[in-house]
Amino acid sequence: MRVAAAHDTNPHLSAGEIVRRELYFTNLYRVLQASTYIGLAFSPWLGDLVQPQLPLLARWTSVVYVVLAVAMLLNTRRALPRLRAQLPMMVGIDVLAALLMIIAIPDAHTGIAGLLIVNLSAAAALLSLRAAFTLSGAASGALMLLSIFDVFAQNSPVRLLLEALLFAFTYIAAAWLNHTLGRQMRASEALAERRGLDLANLAQVNELIIKRMKTGVLLVDAGNHIHQMNESAWLLLGNPAASSAISAAWPRSCRGACTTGAIWGAWTKPPWRWPRACPRWCRASRAWPPTTTRTR
Known part of the structure; x- marks a missing residue:
């Protein structure tokens, strides 16, 4: 009879659950972004640092945006x-709110334009490359159009045009990098799902083979509780319960053979005189004292 130790495995998240979690954190960031706009529009402590040129527009934009974000x-x-249809609309709302707040x-x-990097990066990880670049x-x-209008129509500093150009490069680069990471993540998830199905099929085949074996097989966990046994092991151990502890189900003669290496001198007999049901021993877990393995 052979004894194997069972190891518990943590369940993995499904692909849909991973996408839902990423979308949830993206929407949570959107709420924090809208809260930042609320602070810029209504906070009295930022009056010395930030002077709203159109305070009414800033307040209405921030209020509407925080409602939409929630x-x-x-x-x-x-x-x-409907993620592929709704996510571009969400990002479009982000861009429109950012432009109105910049105006x-x-x-x-600079800070408002920098906040858009996370929105575009998160969307690129979930969308196709064409949608991400769009x-x-x-x-x-x-x-860029807003900066050109400010520079040529309102005599703003030319550095605004350079900053807008740098942000444009940053948006495109972040979209490409995050789309690549998202594609690799989806490929890894698909591979893991295929491997999981293969392992499940192999486990079913192994279980069927073990049940048909004449050799008794036990599957026990680290606490020495029996998880699975075939019919041969069930008969050898005296018909124990499937969830019983191995110390209660294990016969005294078997425990002696496992610790001393002899069961009524069976190990000293020639192979042709061994009983047909003579068990094969291996260490069950760290709780057992022997460090060697006896095999028939």
Whole structure:
């Protein structure tokens, strides 16, 4: 009879659950981003640092955006079936809110434009490469047009145009990198799912083979509790319960053979005189004292 130790494995998240978790944290970041806009529009302590050029526009934009962000967060699970259609719309709302906040508060244009990097990167990890480049290109083009208008129409510093160009490169690069990472992640998930199915099929085949074996086989965990046994082991151990402890089900003669290496002199007899049901011993777990293995 052979004894094997069972190891517990942690269940892995499914691909849909991983996407839902990523979308949830993206929407949570969107709520924090909207809270930042609320702080810029309503906080009295930022008056010396940031002067809103259009305070009414900033307040209305921040309030509407925080309401939409909370709605997106609460609608995370429902958005999964239509993710490829709704995610670009979510990012479009992010870009529009950022542009309106830049128009209303020009002093904070660098920070507001920097917040969009996370939105575009998270969307690129979940969308196709064409959609990722479309969103990042649209955000870059809108920011460039706004900077060109500020420089040539409102006599703003030329450095705004250079900053917008750098942000455009950053948006496109971040979208490409995160799309590549997302594609590799999805490929790894698909491979893991295929391997899991193969292992499940192999486990079923092994279980069927073990049940048909004449050699008794026990599967025990680290606490020496029996998880599985075939019919031969069940008969050899005196018909024990499937979930009983191995110390209660293990016969005294078997424990003696496992510790001393002899069962009524069976190990000293020639192989042709061994009983047909003579067990094969191996160490069950660390709780057992022997360090050697006896085999027939």
